[in-house]
Amino acid sequence: MNLSLQILAATESNFVVRLFEFAISVLGWLGIPRVASAPLILILLVLGTMLGACSYAIWLERKLAAWIQDRVGPNRVGKFGLLQPIADGAKFLLKEDIIPAHVDKFLFVIAPTISVFTTMLALAVVPLGPTTPGDDFQFMIAPKLDIGIVFLFSVTSLAVYGIILGGWSSNNKYSALGGLRSSAQVVSYEIPLGMSVIGIALMAGSLNLETVVDAQARSGLFGWNIWFQPLAAGIFFLAALAESNRLPFDLPECEQELIGGYHTEYSALKFGMFFLGEYTHVFTVSFLCSVLFLGGWHFPFIAEPDSVGMLATVLKIGVLLTKVFCVIVLIMLLRWCLPRFRFDQLMGLCWKVLIPLSLGNMVCVMVVREFELSWLWLPVSSLVLFCTAGYLGFRPAPPRSRPVKHAETLIATHH
Amino acid sequence: MPIQEKDIVWIEEPELSFWEQTFLPAVAGGLKVAMKHTLAQHSVTQQFPEERPDLPLNYRGVHRLNRDEQGRVRCVACMMCATACPAHCISIVAEDASKEWPDRDKRPLSFVLDELRCIFCGMCEEACPCDAIELTSIFDLTGQSRAQMTFDKEKLLSNYDQTKDNPRDPNRTHRGRLGCASELDRQPISATSAKPPEGPRAKKM
Numbered sequence: 001m002n003l004s005l006q007i008l009a010a011t012e013s014n015f016v017v018r019l020f021e022f023a024i025s026v027l028g029w030l031g032i033p034r035v036a037s038a039p040l041i042l043i044l045l046v047l048g049t050m051l052g053a054c055s056y057a058i059w060l061e062r063k064l065a066a067w068i069q070d071r072v073g074p075n076r077v078g079k080f081g082l083l084q085p086i087a088d089g090a091k092f093l094l095k096e097d098i099i100p101a102h103v104d105k106f107l108f109v110i111a112p113t114i115s116v117f118t119t120m121l122a123l124a125v126v127p128l129g130p131t132t133p134g135d136d137f138q139f140m141i142a143p144k145l146d147i148g149i150v151f152l153f154s155v156t157s158l159a160v161y162g163i164i165l166g167g168w169s170s171n172n173k174y175s176a177l178g179g180l181r182s183s184a185q186v187v188s189y190e191i192p193l194g195m196s197v198i199g200i201a202l203m204a205g206s207l208n209l210e211t212v213v214d215a216q217a218r219s220g221l222f223g224w225n226i227w228f229q230p231l232a233a234g235i236f237f238l239a240a241l242a243e244s245n246r247l248p249f250d251l252p253e254c255e256q257e258l259i260g261g262y263h264t265e266y267s268a269l270k271f272g273m274f275f276l277g278e279y280t281h282v283f284t285v286s287f288l289c290s291v292l293f294l295g296g297w298h299f300p301f302i303a304e305p306d307s308v309g310m311l312a313t314v315l316k317i318g319v320l321l322t323k324v325f326c327v328i329v330l331i332m333l334l335r336w337c338l339p340r341f342r343f344d345q346l347m348g349l350c351w352k353v354l355i356p357l358s359l360g361n362m363v364c365v366m367v368v369r370e371f372e373l374s375w376l377w378l379p380v381s382s383l384v385l386f387c388t389a390g391y392l393g394f395r396p397a398p399p400r401s402r403p404v405k406h407a408e409t410l411i412a413t414h415h
Numbered sequence: 416m417p418i419q420e421k422d423i424v425w426i427e428e429p430e431l432s433f434w435e436q437t438f439l440p441a442v443a444g445g446l447k448v449a450m451k452h453t454l455a456q457h458s459v460t461q462q463f464p465e466e467r468p469d470l471p472l473n474y475r476g477v478h479r480l481n482r483d484e485q486g487r488v489r490c491v492a493c494m495m496c497a498t499a500c501p502a503h504c505i506s507i508v509a510e511d512a513s514k515e516w517p518d519r520d521k522r523p524l525s526f527v528l529d530e531l532r533c534i535f536c537g538m539c540e541e542a543c544p545c546d547a548i549e550l551t552s553i554f555d556l557t558g559q560s561r562a563q564m565t566f567d568k569e570k571l572l573s574n575y576d577q578t579k580d581n582p583r584d585p586n587r588t589h590r591g592r593l594g595c596a597s598e599l600d601r602q603p604i605s606a607t608s609a610k611p612p613e614g615p616r617a618k619k620m
Contacts, residue, residue, distance in 0.1 A: 067453040071460050072618075333453075337445030390437040 042141050046123060054279040055085035061332050068336045092272035100170075100265055107169035112270045115162030115277035119284060122155045126287045130297050130316035131210040139317070140210070148209040149201060153194055156243065156284065159277060160186040163245075163252055166274065167262035178261025182252035185242055185346060189249075192354035193239035196232040199365040200225055200292050203375075213296030217305045224295040228375055229365075231382035233293040235358050240288065242350070244281035246331055248338040251346060282331060283324070290323035353389060360385045457618060470552055472583065475535045477553040478528055478566070479574035479584075481546060488572060489547035492521040496539035496548050504532035505539060526568040531561060551578045 020041060027037035059074065059081065066073025074081030099108060125148045129139025145151060160182055167179020203225065204212040216224050226233045242249035253261030260266075263274045290296060297303055297316035307315075341349065364381035367373070434440050461468060470476075481489045492509035505528050512522035539548045551574060558564040566574075578584040 064453065066458075067455075068449045070452055070455060070458050072458045072462065075462075333446055333449050334442075337442065337449050386437070390433055 039141060046128065046141060047120065050120070050123065050280060050283065051276070053283065054276055055089060057279050057282070057328060058088065058275070059085050060328075061335075064329070064332045065336060068333070089272075092269050095268040097268040097270065098265075102171045103265060104169040104171065107165045108265075109270070111162050111166035111169060112266065112273035112277070113162075114165065115159055116273045116280070118155055118158040118162065119277045119280040122152050122284050123280070123287075125151050125209060126284060127209055127213060127291055127296060127320075128287070128317075129320060130303075130313055131213060143210065144208070146206070146208050149197055149207045149212075152209075152284075152288070153190070153197075156281065157186060157190050159281060162274070162277060163262045166266065167252075170262070170265040172265055174258045174260070174264045175262050178252040178258050178264070181343065182245065182262060185245075185249065185251060188347060188350040189239045189242040189354075192235050192350065192358040193243060195355070195358035195362050196229075196236040196239065197292060198362050199229050199232045202362075202365045202369050203228065209291055213291055213298070214305070216295045217298035221295070221300045224293065224298075226293040228378040229293065229361070229382065230379060231357060231361050231386055233289075235354050235361070236292065237289060239350075239354060240285040241331065241334070242346075244285050245278060246282065247335040248340050249346065250340060251343060254340055282328060286324045286327035286331065287320075289327045290320060294323050294327075296320060296323075357385055357389055468554075470554065470583070474552050474554065475537045475550040477530065477551055477556050477574060478533075478539070478571055479549055479551050479578055480526060480568060480571035481549060481575050482572065482579075487516065488522060488526075488568065489545055490523050490526060491519045491545055491547070492523045492526075493544060495542040495544060499538045499542035500533075501536060501538060502532045502534045504529040523568060526571060528566045528571060530556060530558075530564045530566055549584075552581070552583045553578065 020038070023041050024034060024037050027040070028034060032040070062084070063073040063081070065071075074084040077083040077087045099105060124141040125145050127140050131140055131143065163182040163186075164179040167175040167177075167182065170176070200212060201207050204215040206212065206215075212225075245252050251261075252258075253263060258264070263271055266274060297320040298305065299319045303312065303316040303319045361382060364385070365378065368375065368377050368381075483489050490507075491512075492507055494507055494509075497503075497505040497507050505526075507526050508524045509521045510524035511520070513520050516522065535550065537550055540550055543549075548571075553574065556564075
């Protein structure tokens with residue numbers, strides 16, 4: 001059943017739905033058929049909201065950074081600097097858009113659009129509000145997509161093409177290094193990201209994001225996946241941070257060594273598009289964390305699955321957005337707590353820690369599901385895996401013998 | 416002399432405990448510090464155009480050309496400052512002054528100081544035998560072109576008129592008495608207090 005029919009069949013009492021009906025009728029009067037107008041309205045709504053939210057996320061990030069460093073932050077444009085995003089946007093629009101002479105023009109222009117396009121595309125399957133399977137209306141651009149999680153990961157991993165092409169086409173060593181790092185990083189972290197979610201899919205028995213949320217919501221506060229899969233939640237969060245190139249994983253653009261990395265040569269709106277892509281990615285990641293692990297729109301007593309009506313819809317959206325907001329703030333706080341990883345540490349963390357851990361976790365979920373054991377084994381197995389990893393790192397190295405001879409040879413070779 | 420075993424101190428990297436190895440305490444500690452600063456009420460920064468910095472008295476800012484008691488330029492065009500200047504930013508053209516001003520032979524016809532070349536070292540001030548050129552506490556000099564940043568005699572004299580009544584920029588040549596910058600060993604380094612000002616800082620929100 002497509003979206004327009006869902007809206008047609010929606011409960012009349014729901015104000016939000018009736019607003020959609022009105023907008024569809026206006027578009028119909030303009031000659032746009034229902035089949036096209038309903039997704040169009042949702043897409044416009046989500047895109048508009050996302051652009052505004054992204055610009056204010058940048059404001060929030062600057063404010064938070066300032067507060068952590070005991071500064072005031074943007075405070076000149078409007079009260080509390082609240083008009084700063086608008087000033088920034090105007091600046092991006094009006095600045096001179098430089099395309100250096102030595103770049104590959106076609107790829108140089110297309111790279112930022114790939115970056116924005118792919119991250120925006122990922123939003124199509126993310127539940128943005130209450131989604132209960134069986135309901136007629138769902139707050140998703142593309143609801144009832146049974147390969148939701150697979151689609152999401154396949155599309156978000158495409159975003160790295162924007163970075164690689166941007167870095168390569170800039171024809172500049174810093175940019176090329178940024179692009180190279182990015183490709184290695186994203187390819188590596190894709191693996192733990194996917195494997196940590198396989199456990200969730202196994203538990204819900206579906207790759208459909210609505211079903212995943214529904215399964216959590218129906219089993220209450222302690223049915224949220226984070227209680228059963230704390231290790232997977234941690235791995236997912238870390239890998240997702242790395243995927244979206246946020247500190248401490250921002251090696252593709254690290255300002256101190258690569259100037260700007262892949263976007264060194266970009267200016268004006270093209271740089272703005274890279275920025276927008278990155279922040280949209282952060283939003284997508286935060287939505288996914290909330291949906292996969294933190295129960296989506298569910299919160300006990302406030303937003304329960306059996307509550308219906310206008311108020312319940314608004315509350316559910318509010319609960320989901322609050323969770324997303326908390327995850328975003330956590331991501332922004334982490335930026336100022338952890339130093340950037342060295343490249344070998346980055347690769348080591350992924351291949352030596354996260355991938356084995358997520359594999360082990362996946363096997364544990366499989367065993368629990370196959371032999372129909374109690375789900376309470378899952379947090380226990382997570383804890384055991386985590387402690388094993390900590391112990392393996394902690395095991396003291398055998399004492400090294402360092403005779404004086406060694407020092408003498410060192411000095412001899414030095415002179 | 417060969418190295419003895421006892422002379423060598425091997426420095427090992429510290430061993431991490433089990434919890435430290437999991438990185439969790441470090442991350443939690445970092446988040447705690449970040450939250451503490453986030454929730455602090457006041458900022459440590461100055462809101463510049465509204466709050467002015469409390470500069471030390473020996474701060475070396477923009478130059479001025481001093482006037483004497485009769486309002487004439489003190490400079491006698493001896494070229495000492497131009498000679499001392501390591502950046503070669505001062506160019507003086509002298510003219511004969513013995514007719515109008517019997518107390519001196521020469522005065523500057525033009526006195527041009529390129530503030531863009533100046534390194535604000537204060538050597539001109541040191542070199543001047545009649546305390547005509549001095550550095551002031553003006554630090555926020557700006558201009559829209561290179562020409563605007565090339566200060567001539569009138570501009571430098573107007574700097575004097577602007578700063579002569581400022582307690583931070585005393586005329587250091589009152590009958591041979593030197594200004595406050597020469598008394599730094601007896602005075603606090605800053606005009607108001609030795610400590611940075613403790614007035615209420617801007618609220619963060």
